Amino acid sequence: MDARFAQLKKEGRSAFVTFVMGGDxxxxxxxxxxxxxxxxxxxxxxxxxxxxxxxxxxxxxxAAGLRALKAGMTLKKTLGLVRSFxxxxxxxxxxxxGYYNPIYIYGVDKFLDDAKGAGVDxxxxxxLPPEEDDELCIPALKAGLNFIRLATPTTDxxxxxxxxxxxxxxxxxxxxxxxxGAAAADSSAVGAAVAxxxxxxxxxxxxxxGIRTPETARAIAANADGAVVGTALVDALKASLDxxxxxxxxxxxxxxxxAAALAQGVRGAQQAAE
Amino acid sequence: xxxxxxxxxxxGPDDRGxxxxxxxxxVAETLMPLILDLEKAYAEAKSDPAYHAxxxxxxxxxxxxxxxLYYAERLTEHLGGAKIYFKREELNHTGSHKVNNVLGQIMxxxxxxxxxxxxxxxxxxxxxxxxxxxxxFGLDCVVYMGAVDVERQQPNVIRMEMLGAKVVPVQxxxxxxxxxxxxxxxxxxxxxxxxxxxxxxxxxxxxxxMMVRDFQSVIGSETRTQMQEAEGRLPDSLIACIGxxxxxxxxxxxxxxxxxVEIYGVEAAGHGLTHLHAASIAGGRPGVLHGNxxxxxxxxxxxxxxxHSISAGLDYPGIGPEHSWLHDVGRVNYxxxxxxxxxxxxQLLSRLEGIIPALEPAHAIAKVMELAPKKPRDHxxxxxxxxxxxxxxPQVGDILRGRAKAQ
Numbered sequence: 159m160d161a162r163f164a165q166l167k168k169e170g171r172s173a174f175v176t177f178v179m180g181g182d183x184x185x186x187x188x189x190x191x192x193x194x195x196x197x198x199x200x201x202x203x204x205x206x207x208x209x210x211x212x213x214x215x216x217x218x219x220x221a222a223g224l225r226a227l228k229a230g231m232t233l234k235k236t237l238g239l240v241r242s243f244x245x246x247x248x249x250x251x252x253x254x255x256g257y258y259n260p261i262y263i264y265g266v267d268k269f270l271d272d273a274k275g276a277g278v279d280x281x282x283x284x285x286l287p288p289e290e291d292d293e294l295c296i297p298a299l300k301a302g303l304n305f306i307r308l309a310t311p312t313t314d315x316x317x318x319x320x321x322x323x324x325x326x327x328x329x330x331x332x333x334x335x336x337x338x339g340a341a342a343a344d345s346s347a348v349g350a351a352v353a354x355x356x357x358x359x360x361x362x363x364x365x366x367x368g369i370r371t372p373e374t375a376r377a378i379a380a381n382a383d384g385a386v387v388g389t390a391l392v393d394a395l396k397a398s399l400d401x402x403x404x405x406x407x408x409x410x411x412x413x414x415x416x417a418a419a420l421a422q423g424v425r426g427a428q429q430a431a432e
Numbered sequence: 433x434x435x436x437x438x439x440x441x442x443x444g445p446d447d448r449g450x451x452x453x454x455x456x457x458x459v460a461e462t463l464m465p466l467i468l469d470l471e472k473a474y475a476e477a478k479s480d481p482a483y484h485a486x487x488x489x490x491x492x493x494x495x496x497x498x499x500x501l502y503y504a505e506r507l508t509e510h511l512g513g514a515k516i517y518f519k520r521e522e523l524n525h526t527g528s529h530k531v532n533n534v535l536g537q538i539m540x541x542x543x544x545x546x547x548x549x550x551x552x553x554x555x556x557x558x559x560x561x562x563x564x565x566x567x568x569f570g571l572d573c574v575v576y577m578g579a580v581d582v583e584r585q586q587p588n589v590i591r592m593e594m595l596g597a598k599v600v601p602v603q604x605x606x607x608x609x610x611x612x613x614x615x616x617x618x619x620x621x622x623x624x625x626x627x628x629x630x631x632x633x634x635x636x637x638x639x640x641x642m643m644v645r646d647f648q649s650v651i652g653s654e655t656r657t658q659m660q661e662a663e664g665r666l667p668d669s670l671i672a673c674i675g676x677x678x679x680x681x682x683x684x685x686x687x688x689x690x691x692x693v694e695i696y697g698v699e700a701a702g703h704g705l706t707h708l709h710a711a712s713i714a715g716g717r718p719g720v721l722h723g724n725x726x727x728x729x730x731x732x733x734x735x736x737x738x739x740h741s742i743s744a745g746l747d748y749p750g751i752g753p754e755h756s757w758l759h760d761v762g763r764v765n766y767x768x769x770x771x772x773x774x775x776x777x778x779q780l781l782s783r784l785e786g787i788i789p790a791l792e793p794a795h796a797i798a799k800v801m802e803l804a805p806k807k808p809r810d811h812x813x814x815x816x817x818x819x820x821x822x823x824x825x826p827q828v829g830d831i832l833r834g835r836a837k838a839q
Binding site for chain 2: 209210211212213217220227232257258259260261262284286290309310312313332335337
């Protein structure tokens, strides 16, 4: 992960971070999508670990998780997906994103061993704030996995040091107070927020929530070390499914094509800024 | 699971919101600053005599407290064992115990300057109580309710709307209480700057389980005094139904350190524990959901199961974290009653005592029917009559008429 950000810095551009739900719409298609993302320009890939009750996600990602679960996805299979991806790509950082309960039930130590073994680089766990660091954050850091924290507009200067204390890899700035897929972020406010976070940390700051188009991606990327896109990719995937919610021959390319367009947006940013 | 027996069962939670391994603050970062603010605001309110004076005034003149402790003579005779008392929480304004907690939270919300209140509701009792107090104090009110519950608890939906609340039917998942809570949390994450989340039970992130317990403990405190007046001593057993467990915790908590008092919580066994049910302790294991670690119904992958109960108020796959702890340390006995047992108790109570109970406390009555006959006649048993059954009359009427037709 650190190597990837160092390389991007050398190239003078921001990271394009993609989110897709592991196992959506089915495990095989999901693997094909994840494999297609680096080619489409993804610098870092976040893979959602499906959960029945995603409290911070909007309708699109909720539905993606339920499609994956219906197709038989489990945490074990999500780790298998990462392992399969690693057969053909040793470099693109993989971050698993989700909620704590499936990991808690899998067993924290076993999960960390298996995730490390599968080639996972970092974790984002939505419902583990710094107050619960003993649960997974500290053990993950000890195991050599990055624990990427979410900072939000409500995380004020007083609280930022606590949020950043055990964070590694990058800081994920949630650009709005809200759920995934909600309102678009205002890029000037985002710029100010990123600058505020950077006063407290040397880590890269990536921005997500509310980025749907190459234009917003460009505007956000100009103000941050990376732009994260999730819901827009999940929506493109859903639009490619048949009436029963199954993958079609268009599914992989629907996601990859949008990712490529968004990647162009992100790459355009630094050129414009320079 | 082995847990050390504490000196007191009433000292929890610790400063991080833990009851043993249960509880905690498992929420998104967006909410954390507000949760810390709430903890501070509640601590300040708790030590402010003016806050208590105002609350006690509203409890007396608006809610109608103290609620009576009533000797259920005909039920006692019918069962032929323990002397049965009802703590009549169904006589409170709005028809259930829920109002005790909502009043306390709304007063904290007012101190915090929040003008918009959101709530989740299952049976609608918490939603009605929240809508009522929002009307009383001139606050905006949005209530999330599973679409299935909107159907089966129509009278309460109409009440909430009459009180000026906006009821949002939730279409995700099983469309019941769990999904309503997810949706309320999503609203809260989005509108955290002006919104207070009024949680209806002893669950959620710290400080909610503690705060709701404190507000509901008025039930047990009054029971202590009233039983002393009626019988000159403590009760021998307490029994209450449990969804999230706030009416039960409110009755139990003031008695936890009285070893002579047996305590029984009754979960909803739905179609039976080997079928669809809502008994988290009987059929679940510790996991993390909705801000706390507690017993939950889930599959081997940690995915939360859909609960089932005839009673919308008990139809939830979790339970408050303090109950999970009280189960693990063995202080409270957790039992369960099926839909059928609750229906039978609902009918028996209506005819014997002229009290139509809500389907929720009908689960507690179902276990009273089992336990009371085995106890001596001088055994004093208190049941928390946590809500009245008006809201359930259409649903139970349909079920009974359907059966009469089928015969």
